[in-house]
Amino acid sequence: MNTPASPQKNIPGPAYVLGALVVSRMCFWALAHFKGVSFVDGLCRWDCGWYVQLASQGYDLLPHDNPRGDAANWAFFPLYPMAIAAFHALFDVPHRLASILISNAAMFLAIGISLRYLEQTREKVAGHFWVWFCVLGPYSFYFSSGYSEALFWLLASSALLAWHNKKFLRAGVFTACLCATRLFGLFWLMGYLLDLWRRRQQRPLTEQLRNPSLVLGLALCPLGIALFAGYLYWHLGDALAFSHVQIAWDRSLSGSLLNWQTTLQQWNDFGFLWAEIPQSRYAHAYFNVFLLVGLFLTGVLLTQKRWLESSIAICIFIIAFLAGAMSLPRFLVGSLVFALAFHDFVVQRVPAKMQTPLLGLLIFFNLWLLSNWYDVAFFLV
């Protein structure tokens, strides 16, 4: 099944990935030091606090946070905080540090597995570009922070690789874990179903479903979210509390559409992005750029007829759009498939000699974002 590495598939080994990861995190540390911010505290911003609280205290019984007092940690899926709690229990490492160590370890594995996936599914692979893009590309600090993004990438790439290799049970288990990490995991199941439907010309659906491993693998996929929902019902009496509590962050369909209306109307407003007060840094135009990037990358997957990845990308893009402008960059970066699309674009459309300068620009952009992250800039919430 595995194709041997060809000259067009320059796949770096684990030592290279580890080296790149260490160098990148040293850059993050140096920037924190330069800005006079504690490295661990600087990385652990916004939702990191929720994950740490969840890992140390479990799911809330009552809401307690935000100015209205209506926010609770029900919005956060359990696998990542469970991993933090387990790491803390095993090694007696503070929760905050544990969250960062887990994210970085997960990202190291995610890069290795995604490289194998690229190797098996692409004609050409820009392996070195991919490694540096993952460790230092825009928003890569999410994968180093106490956020579930790195674990999601690890499980997402593992699930895609297993599905591609027709290891359906393994794909089901990884997708179940994916669904226990973030809601978007469900879209992997939708992608699998679409992939099966697409293959019905070669092999009828009824015949495909005669494979018991495939059926069990598909049935396993939603297990993570179903267990989480069942737990929330037992804990609170509301299985959908993770969705209902979004009101605490003013997330509603009408609110999001109104938000996009304003964002699109003020399409060229970059003004507040450089505001002196970090809490004021926000620009409509910035999010419009990501709207276009998301559409473009989804288009890249569609034009390549990568139906599994593009169907996942479409679902995520729609949900990210409906969640409002501020969520879009994080959802795009944290979902793997858009990064795969960007890799494909670079490999196919960017000349080899231009890839390194492009990477340099992206790293520079990321360091600017990270500087804002350390400042607790509002647009990175």
Added chain:
Amino acid sequence: MSHSFWSKPQIKYGLAGVLCLFYLVVAFLALNPNASAEYQAYYIDRTSNCHHSQAPASIAPSTSIRFGAQRPHQTCTTLIEGWDWQQPWGTWSTEASATLRFQIQSDAHQHAQLLFHVLGFAPLGQQKAWVFVNGTYMDEWHLPHENQTTFELHIPLTRADEQVEIEFYFSNPHELAWFNKATNPIDQRKVAMGLLGFQWIEPHMANE
């Protein structure tokens, strides 16, 4: 032995069936929540602006009610509509009108004399608040720009422990962005009056 057991197709189909049944049960639970009435109304039905059952703030003679970030429960029980998230000092009105609800602890009084501590936001020179108590017009206040001031309000009491609803209608609520005072581009609050709190004063105090 165990390997051959788990690899049997019947076992795999059976497990898949059990999982599907489990998902049906979870879906049923999701559609039939068993939460408190307040939770249901606030988080699920979104018919209430309050997520708990605490009573609205109540005021007794010679006492006061203050607003601010340390009193988040008042955000939904007392500051009913048209108010911003609470600041350390109190809260801004953010719409063309704002509603306040509280209980007056009284068994012997026929009226309550309340003294409101407010801030005005009137960058163009004029900001008026028309005050309605339980739907009846009571007073017109002229709010000075970014200055703290007090206004008295005479509230007739018809019964003991009466719940009072005060509505403020503002003449010129302004967006902060119009005056370069917005926190960021998505700050679209239309500000007219800041409310710090109010106190029940005795009539002789009012006359002084």
